[in-house]
Amino acid sequence: MIPNIQPYDLMTGIKHWATVVGTLTGVFFVLAVILVTISRVVPLLWNALLALFTGRPFPEKFGERLVEGLLAGPVNVTKGVWNGLLDFALMSPRRVWALTVLTIRESLRRKAFSVLVIFAVLMMFAGWFFAGGDDVKVYISFVFRVISWPMLILVLLLSCWGLPRDIKDRSLHTVVTKPTRKSEIVVGRLLGYSAVTTAAVALMAVVGYIWIVRQTPEDARSQLIARVPIYGTLTYLDREGNFAEKGVNVGDEWDYRGFIEGGTRSRAIWEFKNIDTRRLNDQLVIESNFEAKRMHKGDIGKTLLMQYTLINPKSGDRIDVPQTHISEFGENITTVPRQFTFYDRDTKQNRTVDLFDAAIADGNMKIEVRCLNVGQFLGMAEADLFLRTPNAPFWFAYVKGFAGTLLMLLLVILFGVTASCFTKGPVATIATCVFVLVRQLRPFQEIFERILNQKPGEEILGGGPIEATIRVYTHLNPQVPMHDHLSPTGSESVDFLIFKVVKQIDGVIIEGLRLAVNVLPDFTQFYTETRLANGFDVSWDTTLLPAVTLTLAYIIPCLLIAYYSLKNRELEAK
Amino acid sequence: MAESVIQIRNLSKIYRDFWGRKKVRALNSLSLDVEKGEVFGLLGPNGSGKTTTLKLLLGLLFPTEGKITVLGKPASNVEKNERIGYLPEESYLYKFLNAEETLNFYGQLFKMSRVERKKRIDELIELVGIQHARKRQLKEYSKGMTRRIGLAQALINNPDLVMLDEPTSGLDPIGTREMKDLIIQLKEQGKTVVMCSHLLADVQDVCDRIAILYGGELKVMGEVDQLLTEQDETQLHTSRLSEAAISEIREVLARHNAELSGVEQPRANLEDLFLRTVHESKSRPGRRFTSDEAAQSSATTAVETKTDDKPSDDTPDDKNSPAS
Numbered sequence: 067m068i069p070n071i072q073p074y075d076l077m078t079g080i081k082h083w084a085t086v087v088g089t090l091t092g093v094f095f096v097l098a099v100i101l102v103t104i105s106r107v108v109p110l111l112w113n114a115l116l117a118l119f120t121g122r123p124f125p126e127k128f129g130e131r132l133v134e135g136l137l138a139g140p141v142n143v144t145k146g147v148w149n150g151l152l153d154f155a156l157m158s159p160r161r162v163w164a165l166t167v168l169t170i171r172e173s174l175r176r177k178a179f180s181v182l183v184i185f186a187v188l189m190m191f192a193g194w195f196f197a198g199g200d201d202v203k204v205y206i207s208f209v210f211r212v213i214s215w216p217m218l219i220l221v222l223l224l225s226c227w228g229l230p231r232d233i234k235d236r237s238l239h240t241v242v243t244k245p246t247r248k249s250e251i252v253v254g255r256l257l258g259y260s261a262v263t264t265a266a267v268a269l270m271a272v273v274g275y276i277w278i279v280r281q282t283p284e285d286a287r288s289q290l291i292a293r294v295p296i297y298g299t300l301t302y303l304d305r306e307g308n309f310a311e312k313g314v315n316v317g318d319e320w321d322y323r324g325f326i327e328g329g330t331r332s333r334a335i336w337e338f339k340n341i342d343t344r345r346l347n348d349q350l351v352i353e354s355n356f357e358a359k360r361m362h363k364g365d366i367g368k369t370l371l372m373q374y375t376l377i378n379p380k381s382g383d384r385i386d387v388p389q390t391h392i393s394e395f396g397e398n399i400t401t402v403p404r405q406f407t408f409y410d411r412d413t414k415q416n417r418t419v420d421l422f423d424a425a426i427a428d429g430n431m432k433i434e435v436r437c438l439n440v441g442q443f444l445g446m447a448e449a450d451l452f453l454r455t456p457n458a459p460f461w462f463a464y465v466k467g468f469a470g471t472l473l474m475l476l477l478v479i480l481f482g483v484t485a486s487c488f489t490k491g492p493v494a495t496i497a498t499c500v501f502v503l504v505r506q507l508r509p510f511q512e513i514f515e516r517i518l519n520q521k522p523g524e525e526i527l528g529g530g531p532i533e534a535t536i537r538v539y540t541h542l543n544p545q546v547p548m549h550d551h552l553s554p555t556g557s558e559s560v561d562f563l564i565f566k567v568v569k570q571i572d573g574v575i576i577e578g579l580r581l582a583v584n585v586l587p588d589f590t591q592f593y594t595e596t597r598l599a600n601g602f603d604v605s606w607d608t609t610l611l612p613a614v615t616l617t618l619a620y621i622i623p624c625l626l627i628a629y630y631s632l633k634n635r636e637l638e639a640k
Numbered sequence: 641m642a643e644s645v646i647q648i649r650n651l652s653k654i655y656r657d658f659w660g661r662k663k664v665r666a667l668n669s670l671s672l673d674v675e676k677g678e679v680f681g682l683l684g685p686n687g688s689g690k691t692t693t694l695k696l697l698l699g700l701l702f703p704t705e706g707k708i709t710v711l712g713k714p715a716s717n718v719e720k721n722e723r724i725g726y727l728p729e730e731s732y733l734y735k736f737l738n739a740e741e742t743l744n745f746y747g748q749l750f751k752m753s754r755v756e757r758k759k760r761i762d763e764l765i766e767l768v769g770i771q772h773a774r775k776r777q778l779k780e781y782s783k784g785m786t787r788r789i790g791l792a793q794a795l796i797n798n799p800d801l802v803m804l805d806e807p808t809s810g811l812d813p814i815g816t817r818e819m820k821d822l823i824i825q826l827k828e829q830g831k832t833v834v835m836c837s838h839l840l841a842d843v844q845d846v847c848d849r850i851a852i853l854y855g856g857e858l859k860v861m862g863e864v865d866q867l868l869t870e871q872d873e874t875q876l877h878t879s880r881l882s883e884a885a886i887s888e889i890r891e892v893l894a895r896h897n898a899e900l901s902g903v904e905q906p907r908a909n910l911e912d913l914f915l916r917t918v919h920e921s922k923s924r925p926g927r928r929f930t931s932d933e934a935a936q937s938s939a940t941t942a943v944e945t946k947t948d949d950k951p952s953d954d955t956p957d958d959k960n961s962p963a964s
């Protein structure tokens with residue numbers, strides 16, 4: 067998985083959220099109005115029609131009732147929305163608390179914590195299984211999986227089955243005959259399950275931490291670190307020295323890395339912004355991890371040679387760091403002291419500078435990388451070079467990693483409780499699983515990607531769903547324009563009209579699909595542990611913030627859906 | 641007339657299945673009012689729509705047609721529930737809670753201070769007589785105990801309107817008697833009670849007005865006293881009479897053109913016997929009654945109770961046909 071390394075832009079996220087939620091709300095509102103109107107007006111009109119043709123009595127006060135029916139849609143739906151908002155606004159903390167405690171009690175009495183037993187057993191076997199290994203990455207990943215998988219199952223069972231069971235046992239009936247609001251029931255459930263989940267995860271995480279530390283051999287403990295990187299953005303210069311967005315493709319099917327060619331003017335340039343020099347500890351530590359691609363054998367005894375040049379973006383001052391042989395299968399760490407002496411190629415003499423003044427201007431700096439072996443290639447992606455600041459405490463990064471896992475579980479609870487407000491346990495479970503998984507499944511990803519990247523109004527080869535269907539049935543090649551060659555009516559202007567209408571409808575369908583895909587959660591945001599397992603800190607702005615935002619984004623829509631489902635459901639009649 | 645606590649107008653309820661197809665018409669154009677401070681009984685055979693009516697009043701079901709106003713608010717309004725207590729047909733409580741936790745939970749759903757809640761819980765546990773089981777989970781409760789905690793739950797908020805769905809079902813005779821006393825007590829406190837029951841004797845004892853439903857339709861409604869007074873019969877209670885005295889009375893009656901329709905020795909009803917036995921067992925534990933003794937003790941008391949015997953059981957007292 068490619069990690070997020072650029073800070074998450076909260077404003078963009080909020081705008082996106084507002085667009086999606088706003089559009090959906092609008093769509094639902096209109097649909098509700100239409101449905102209410104139909105249910106009121108159609109029977110009335112039907113009776114009137116019957117009266118006209120069969121001589122049955124004409125509906126009394128027809129005009130009055132028609133007006134009333136037409137008004138009922140907008141009026142009732144607006145009233146419903148208002149009442150819903152009011153129901154949330156008037157929630158009583160006391161009742162929510164009571165319902166939360168009840169949910170916690172219920173979970174405990176239904177043996178939710180047996181998940182701890184499963185965890186303990188798995189940990190015991192793992193102890194034997196992994197004994198003696200020194201790959202810390204494996205331990206960390208293992209602990210996260212062994213906690214998150216059983217917890218996922220537990221959370222699904224709790225959240226999807228709790229409310230339906232409450233309804234089936236009719237114990238909820240007694241609760242709703244008290245002054246309990248439906249919103250309080252939903253929120254109480256959510257908080258209760260969240261509390262149980264948080265407690266269980268916290269407990270297991272502590273055990274997991276102790277296990278990781280004890281399992282790691284003494285000499286491998288140094289691998290339990292949380293590096294705190296500062297990332298830049300990467301661009302390239304091609305072999306003629308021209309700006310290039312991408313590096314050379316050396317034939318990898320995975321074009322994650324771009325390559326620069328040795329001995330030419332080809333460069334990789336990282337641009338850093340807003341460097342806080344106070345965090346640097348009076349030195350510049352550059353860590354990189356490049357992929358070497360040898361086009362010829364070269365000097366087989368030595369690894370490839372590269373050089374960093376620090377560039378002050380304001381003054382254009384260039385500071386060459388001594389050449390280094392890269393480690394072809396691991397990190398290169400280069401430490402440059404703040405007071406640094408280097409050979410200045412322009413003045414052809416040694417110069418001593420204060421790096422923080424000479425290379426960094428207003429927190430901005432560039433690092434240029436070149437490969438010094440003629441005809442060899444060096445591959446890099448944006449995340450492959452970064453500045454290092456002092457390490458964060460490992461335990462703290464570990465806690466933040468689990469915050470990601472916890473946020474994922476909380477989101478599943480939110481989905482589960484919402485689903486359980488309108489269906490029974492099994493259906494709710496399946497619905498939740500599908501909703502969580504669809505975007506993660508390979509075969510769908512490509513389709514979703516295409517839908518998301520489709521710009522509004524942009525031509526699609528072969529057209530949208532309806533046009534494509536027409537083309538299939540009329541054996542029309544995707545390349546030929548449809549209106550020229552399709553003649554269902556024989557009249558050109560009518561054909562053109564049909565074509566226009568089809569295009570419009572397709573446009574709407576694609577917009578609908580885009581909206582639908584946007585609604586599906588991207589759970590990769592919660593894989594915080596990969597950062598930790600790779601020895602990095604789990605940073606707030608690149609890793610944790612997107613996860614927090616993702617979970618928060620669903621709270622309001624889910625609460626509303628849950629509330630309206632529960633409210634419009636006749637609890638008694640099943 | 642007193643103010644209406646419940647107004648039902650033209651209420652119909654059709655149960656539908658998942659696909660919206662009609663299953664049962666449980667209520668048909670029901671209209672009735674319950675006034676403040678009265679005890680109202682809903683009667684009717686099984687499946688006549690009593691429970692459905694109560695559930696509609698509580699907003700657990702949505703009416704197919706018609707209007708409901710409870711305490712001046714529509715049935716879907718939750719705020720009115722602050723003043724309502726409901727004892728369901730079967731107790732729908734959380735089986736994993738114990739009695740105290742249950743009452744505490746329901747108490748928390750109402751505006752009530754913690755101190756007040758604690759006090760109320762103790763009172764109610766005492767009132768419904770489950771002190772010995774206050775720490776036991778409800779899943780271990782017997783049916784009657786469950787009914788009792790259900791009742792306590794319904795009264796936790798000291799409601800103005802109490803709806804009881806078959807309050808005496810599952811209760812032992814003492815419980816039944818206590819329940820009846822309680823209902824009368826509630827009425828004395830000015831509360832309104834709506835109850836359904838099959839035990840007509842109980843209904844007759846406590847209800848001011850009744851409605852009889854049949855097949856979802858209202859058949860009879862009115863004040864119990866009025867509905868039950870037999871206009872063409874008179875009943876006398878006397879001390880024990882000899883055969884001679886009875887034949888003399890017969891002659892007197894004949895002169896007044898009336899007829900003596902039956903002469904019987906009054907019998908205590910089973911309820912009385914049961915209550916007495918339990919009371920005596922309490923005061924003299926370890927003692928057992930044989931049927932002779934029981935009969936004897938019943939005979940002695942029969943004399944005492946003769947005058948205040950209620951005409952509520954199915955063992956009739958003397959009945960005389962009065963002259964018109």
Ligand SMILES: Nc1ncnc2c1ncn2[C@@H]1O[C@H](COP(=O)(O)OP(=O)(O)OP(=O)(O)O)[C@@H](O)[C@H]1O
Nearest residue numbers: 638639640655664666685686687688689690691692
């Ligand atoms: N959830 C339900 N779904 C479908 N039909 C129902 C449902 N609940 C009740 N009914 C039907 O509605 C009718 C009235 O039922 P209700 O429970 O109100 O009767 P009741 O008068 O309370 O009877 P009982 O004396 O047995 O308690 C019955 O025909 C019953 O089958």
Ligand SMILES: [Mg+2]
Nearest residue numbers: 690691692729
């Ligand atoms: Mg019933």
